[in-house]
Amino acid sequence: MNVKRPSGYRSVPLSMNRKMVIASVAMNKRSAIHSLTEIDVTEPRRLIREIQEKGGPKISFTAYLVKCLAVALKNHPDLNSFIRRNRLILLEDVCISVLVERELGDERVPEPVGIQAAQNKSLIQIHEEIRAAQANEGNKLGDLTGSTWIRLIPGFLLKTFVRIADRNIAMAKRYGKVAVTAVGMFSKTDTWFIPHGTATVLLTIGSISKKQIWRNDQFEAREMLHVTASFDHEIVDGAPAARFLKQFSELVESGNEMLAVG
16 A cells, blocks of 8 residues: 655755764853943944955954953952852963854864953954854865864763863863854844853844934934844843943944054
């Protein structure tokens, strides 16, 4: 007897890359504080364009934000930390994990690159590390950090591996407990994203839009960056989160100080 199979769909196995993403997302069971804000980036974007027009490098705006974040974290060291076995682990160096989208076969997969000791690096150094990661021609998950061995872990053990790695001091020093993911360039409207993640501080960069803002007794066209700042509430309360975000926003908006150190 012939049994007719249902049509109208395909069934394909999950790739190792997608299983790793699922395992990472499954770890996000913490209580988080999310803040949706707008930051005036008119001045830094003007300065970045001016540097390029004068023959300087084309500076990644993500690298600029990472530099500002590193300076802010240096002034708020309690946020550069994580909880391990009922103890707060405070990291001496600021390592910031930047998610870079890579094409692996027929998939686009986010992979983190850790900008280590970011507080001691110039804007140009951070820019070059991010660009090198984006230009990496490896075709396996883990190529950015020499961790291709991760593909050897059986799928059913991935969540356990991620849970253990999330509390590992060596992994924290290598990838950081602070992360930046920039996805706004794919949107043409005012857009914020509410992320999933296990970082103590996670900045999700949304779109940039032009708005008329009242300044100096008149309306001015300004470029406004939409940012979601997320904090692990087990470590960070609302007031210190607000103070940190205020300083970060001021650093981003100023432009001159940050771009001068590049």
